[in-house]
Structures are given as structure tokens and as C-alpha cells.
């Protein structure tokens with residue numbers, strides 16, 4: 001079976017103001033890079049509000065709907081904008097995460113990558129921030145737990161920014177283990193090691209500016225993977241940001257494309273050992289277009305190798 005690629009043209013309809021780093025061209029570059037690959041291409045559905053209510057209160061979902069501008073932009077916070085196409089994009093992004101879980105847990109795909117925007121890991125329970133509207137990776141985890149009845153889901157986040165939203169949404173969820181590495185100090189400022197979740201279910205791994213591939217690999221190998229192994233997840237959700245790349249303009253880590261390939265391959269090996277290889281990966285950040293495209297392709301190629 002092939003790795004599934006879930007996306008939708010609506011995700012290109014989420015427009016941000018000129019000069020904004022989270023721009024349409026990001027997804028265009030990602031899709032172009034994935035074009036030659038032999039993937040099971042799936043049209044992402046719209047999420048249902050019942051899905052979104054697993055992570056956000058009805059009042060927040062209504063606020064997002066009500067914020068949609070008829071033209072131009074609505075500014076939700078200093079960094080987070082909506083254009084007329086943003087609501088459909090956000091519902092497709094969340095819908096991709098849900099559908100990917102259904103496919104992987106239903107045996108339709110061994111693993112899946114969601115090429116989506118807006119990203120999701122900064123969206124908190126009732127706060128849009130950091131370019132994110134709905135918490136796509138936390139939604140994937142909750143859907144697996146509550147709809148499919150799993151007992152343990154791990155969310156691994158290697159975006160250079162702390163996944164404060166995922167942490168917030170899963171803080172009090174003992175069935176979810178959140179492991180996240182991030183540059184520190186860096187926006188949004190959270191992600192200290194003493195942020196451990198209500199049930200000790202969050203592991204924060206801050207990395208100093210300048211951290212390169214060798215140090216990153218040691219941290220994930222020595223800190224993250226033993227924890228993941230002892231948790232024994234039944235599904236692994238990856239919050240796949242590629243802005244720890246050395247060329248990224250928003251941060252100062254020094255990962256190379258092959259570091260993303262290494263990390264993905266290691267996660268795939270653990271998934272093979274622990275949960276029949278079941279992985280759902282969702283696109284987060286990455287703001288140098290060429291680095292983003294190359295690292296995303298390397299990530300998806302590792303998922304494909306594991307699917308064979």
C-alpha cells in the first residue's frame with residue numbers, strides 16, 4: 001500500500017498579506033516537490049463541526065466563522081490573518097487530519113502526510129495564533145482516541161517553534177503523549193522542560209539557537225525515543241514543521257534536509273516496532289521555499305520507504 005497524500009486546492013485559497021511568511025507559495029512548492037512521487041492522492045474533506053468540537057469550544061468555532069472577511073483581510077492577532085478563502089482552507093486542513101487518521105487506522109493506508117495550510121500547532125483551545133486557526137495535530141490525536149477508541153496516541157512535533165497549541169489542547173489528556181523539540185528562546189516563549197502536562201504527558205525538549213543535526217539527533221535519540229517506546233503508542237501523529245532548517249528565515253537552528261530524513265526514518269522505525277507503522281503527519285511551518293520543499297520531500301520519501 002502507498003503512503004497517502006491528503007490535500008485540497010482550498011488550502012491555496014487561504015491568502016495572507018504581502019510579505020507574510022505563511023504564504024500560498026509554500027504549499028505550491030511543497031506540492032510541486034511531491035508531484036513526482038508515487039503516492040495515494042486523496043482529496044481532503046471539510047472537517048465537520050463535530051470534529052472540531054473535540055478540541056475547540058463551539059464559541060471559538062463560531063468566532064472563527066464570524067471573523068471571515070467578505071474581502072480583504074481579517075486580523076485575528078498580530079501574525080494571524082483570514083482572507084475570504086481561509087475558512088474553507090482551515091476546514092480542509094482539519095478535515096485532512098481527520099481523514100488521514102481514518103485511513104491509517106482503517107487499513108486504507110500504512111501512513112499519511114497532510115499537505116495543508118493554515119498550519120495548526122499554535123492554535124489553542126480558544127485562541128487563534130501563530131498563523132494557526134484550528135489545532136490539526138491535536139484533532140488527529142483526539143479523533144483517534146474518541147472516535148476510534150484508541151488508548152494511547154503520541155504527537156511528535158519537530159517544528160522549530162513550540163507547539164503551544166497542541167500542548168494546550170492535550171495538556172489534560174492522559175491518553176496523549178506530546179513530545180516537542182523547539183528552539184528556545186524563540187516565539188511563542190513556551191516549551192520549558194517544566195511544562196509537563198497535567199498527567200506528566202508532555203515532554204518539552206528545548207534546543208539552543210544554533211543547534212545542528214548532531215545535537216538534535218542526540219536529543220531525540222536519548223530523550224524522546226525512550227519515552228515514546230515506554231508509552232507504547234497505537235498511533236503516532238507528527239506535527240511536521242521544517243523551519244528548523246538552517247536556511248529558514250524565522251529561526252536559528254541549523255538542521256539540514258538529511259536531518260529531517262533521519263528523524264523521520266527513526267520515527268518510522270519506532271512506529272514499525274510499536275504501532276504497525278501507523279503515522280499521520282501534518283504540515284506545520286517552514287518558510288524558506290526551497291528548504292521547505294526539499295525537507296518535506298525527504299520526509300515523505302521516508303514515509304514511503306516505511307510503507308513498502
Ligand SMILES: [Zn+2]
Pocket residue numbers: 159160161241243284285286
Ligand atoms: Zn514554526
